[in-house]
Amino acid sequence: MGLLSEGEPLSWEETKKLADHVRKHGIRQFITQYKKLKERKKDVLYWGDEVEYILVKFIQDEKTVRVKLTASDVLRKLQQAENDCPNDHPTTWRPEYAAYMVEGTPGKPYGGLFAHFNLVESNMKLRREEIQKLLGPDEYPLSLTSFPRLGCPSFTDPIEKPSVTEGASHSLFFPDSAILGSHPRFKTLTRNIRHRRGEKVVINVPVYKDKETPSPFVEDFSPLGDDGEAKRAARPDHIYMDCMGFGMGCCCLQVTFQACNISEARSLYDQLTTLCPILLSLSAASPIYRGYLSDIDTRWSIISQSVDDRTKEEKGEVPLKENSFKIDKSRYDSIDSYLSCQGKPYNDIELVYDQELCQEMEDAGVDKQLSQHIAHLFIRDPVSLFSEKIHQNDEEDTDHFENIQSTNWQTMRFKPPPPNSSIGWRVEFRPMEAQLSDFENAAYVVFIVLLTRVILTYRLNFLIPISKVDENMKTAQKRNAVMEEKFYFRKDVVTDISPPEAAECMKNCDRVKCACIADEYTLMTANEIMQGKDDFPGLMPLINKYMNSMEIDVDTRCTMLQYLELISGRASGEFITTATWMRRFVMNHTDYKNDSVVSEKISYDLLTKCKQISLGEACYEMFPCFSTKTADNIPAAVSKSNAYLNQKVAKAVNGINES
Template sequence: MGLLSQGSPLSWEETKRHADHVRRHGILQFLHIYHAVKERHKDVLKWGDEVEYMLVSFDHQNKKARVVLNGEEILEALQEKGERKNPNHPTLWRPEYGSYMIEGTPGQPYGGTMSEFNTVEDNMRKRRQEASSLLKENEALCTITSFPRLGCPGFTVPDYKPTPVEGGASKSLFFPDEAINKHPRFSTLTRNIRHRRGEKVVINVPIFKDKNTPFPFIETFPQDDEATQAAQPNHIYMDAMGFGMGNCCLQVTFQACSISEARYLYDQLATICPIVMALSASSPFYRGYVSDIDCRWGVISASVDDRTREERGLEPLKNNSYRISKSRYDSIDSYLSKCGEKYNDIDLTKDKEIYERLLKEGIDHLLAQHIAHLFIRDPLTLFEEKIHLDDANESDHFENIQSTNWQTMRFKPPPPNSDIGWRVEFRPMEVQLTDFENSAYVVFVVLLTRVILSYKLDFLIPLSKVDENMKVAQKRDAVLHGLFYFRKDICKGGTAVVDGCSTAQNGTETDTEEFTLMSIDTIINGKEGAFPGLIPILNSYLENMEVDVDTRCSILNYLKLIKKRASGELMTAARWMREFVSKHPDYKQDSVITDEINYSLLWECNKIANELSECPELLGSGFKKAKYSGNKTGSSS
């Protein structure tokens, strides 16, 4: 969740008064870091994953599943038993936005050897077992992206009511403030986004039109004019940061060997983000309804959109400096490497004063504009004790802006005075039900970075096309039906590293267009005469590497899952969930997720996660390791 400072949080008006101070000193802090480590080379590959979990309670008698608001206590117990006693403990635990959420990571980063891939799933299993051991009877640790009835009456344990009129952080009609983590950062972010924007956030998700879904589907909120005006026909309306940041995801961070390698990886992976997001789609339900989207990205983007009406282009600029085309949670707006420069076709809004300052300090145009673009944003949280800092040795002001630009990729300079190198973070993946699936997606992405660097692959296309891909990726069944812009020749200048890798002849393109529309099946698995496919390229790479038998077997199993998800032979979690709901006896083909449907779905998800139930439509067969049971949820009556 980014920077977690401690102290006394300031109101939005107080934070606003210090915004220029934070930006000015944030840039000074970045410059200190940059000049200290810009020449740093030969950092070894290190990487790690982050898995976000929800705490869910099952009421078997009344057939209800609800989120449990005790994440802080669970987190405290996990840290006390783990890292505080042993700095080398194999797992680390961190808070997340929801008080029903926690985040787990490996205790130490993974290294560059191939055998590391064979430890990822075991570490994820340790995390699940460790946290599950602290749960009460009939509670479970779930890796689900979105809780289907989030925001519905009685969705929390204990049961709290929202407070839309009384003073509070979100003033939501649906989401109580008690469901927000008690760390002051989270409620302050929620309140300050709303205050800065000048109104509550507005999230409208298209509803899935089933046989008995009212058409037009219109919600009315007689006690709330703001909601009535904001809610769109045939859409599910939500009004709080919790509907986005209260979802779970799966992320991977890589340490590169140098700043130039980090920038190259940042660009190449940016084009992969929509592809992997569609492949990992697992969030089709919102506020108790079946939606017509499969991914959370647009929901979370709208949930933290702090832009004023002026910045959104709805009113003339008067009190604000810029028109800003996107929320601060969205896809990237510029490539960072020299090879990406010609594909930067998005109009980039930047702070010109900061941009000029960075150029004078010897920072190149591409990196300068990236930082100057991030710094058009205001700080959203500021602590009284953290206003005046030592810019040469601290980076809180830089991170204040950096960590609240939540983009598909994040370029991460080293912390001051640390042995950590230049890093990039891959952020678009939805979390999966099982440790096996989460490991598969992580290994696929990490292995892809190795292949990109080894073969000097080039996935770059105009950034505007990546944005279009992001929109397609969120649609229902995008894996099966979506077409995505993708580069035809990914082996720069026709260097064929695997059969069919280049569509070029004698070093020249056979077509004037560098990219074309492809299905995810073609991108991942290849199509003869058209595109080699990422999985065949990864397999070619593996054949040339010395890998022990167990590790090779694990990697091939992971790639097999990705391959079959891309071809449609196996369902995405989103598709499987839709089919489960459609066949449920309580479902009336009206797009409504009742308490009983929600209970049945999450109970089945929990059984699959703990390998107590087979799910060949989702997982196929022959993938899994030996069974274990990490839950304490008893049995369904």
């Protein structure tokens, strides 16, 4: 969730008065750390994952499932065990936005050994077990992206009612008690985002139009106490939501990588950016919102809308007067610029940034491209500030920098080393949705980590214009996008600059203006990106080639192949995404009335099945019947891998410099 400073939270009016102070000192803090650490090299390639969990309670006699508002107590006990063994604890726990959520990570980062891939799933299982021990009967931690009936009447345990006139959110559906109360950051964010924009957040998600869904689909919110605001904000044929909790109350799967130096971090940031939409579509797991089937499969736009603090001026609805910038995106969205020299000519979006802050960084020796990136983040106001953190030592502290950095929730995050720490330059991969089972979550983590190793080893180039990545992000959220849509992707990923005439362009162009770059990419399906087509080798053959060139013990190789089989199967359609599986479950339920409504009973049965899958029950529609680190599976897996390699690798290795 980012910076977790504690103290006395300030109101929005108090925070607004100090916004320039935070920005000014945040930039100075960044400059100080940059000067100290820009030459830092040879850090270990550490990495680690973050999985978020929703605590739920199954009420058997009512055939109901509710979110359990006990995260504060559970987290306190989890952290106590961690604090008792600070240097030797296998898990780490942090608070998340909602009072029904916890976030777990490995106690120590994984390193460069292939054997570490064998630890990911077991550590995830341990995290789930540690939570489970602290829960009561019929309570369970689900790695579920979105609770299906979030915001419906009586969705919490204990049952809490929202207040439309008091508290942080003023939501018609989401009570403030469902926001984590043990840390002041979350309610402060909720309140200040609402105050800054001058109204409640507006979330509209297209409803899935089934045979009996009303047309137009329009809800009456007056029984909930709507004074007309919701009626004006809700769009026909859309599911309307009005609180940060609908977005930040979702769960995700994230991976952070430590690079060897700042240059490698910037390169990884760029290369992984192009993969964000692909992995979002492959991990799609959230088709249901506020008790209705939606016409999208992922959480991304919901969170984007839920924390959109832009005023009408900043959105371009009225002329600028009180604000300084017209801003095209929410604080939670895809990135707007690449950071590496290689990525510079692909920055075809006109970047909005604070020119004075940018110049201050350039004058201090920060290169223009990185200065513009930071100055772009700093067009935002701080939305959570604590009285104890106003005055800081810019030579030692970084809270003002992190205040704004960590509330730009984008697909990728470029993370400078913390002060006085052994931690290096890092990048965070943020788009993936949480999967139901530890096997699935581990598979996605291992895949993206393996891919970073392949990128660095073979010096792959996935770059396309940043505007095309934006288009891909919109495509990735569509219903069944992984099977029915195509994504812009680079044709030649193994040649550093292709075609050759682009080299001169990279020297001279700040924008993508020449035809040579337009010829570098084309539309591909997710399966073509994964398996290859024509002269494009495909990501899976490249990964298999890399694995085949390394010394990997048979147990680890088997584990990795099983994970890759899941990802390949999701791309090809052999295995359906969690979102497609959930949609089918609802639509095939005997109580479903073809009206897009996900009732209490349907939700109960769906989440019961989700629980069983997370406990190890096979679901052949969604993932292969594998058991990692099981000797009986090794010969079959290796045999399958060899056949796969014989078919695909020859095409993949052409042009690859294995040095």
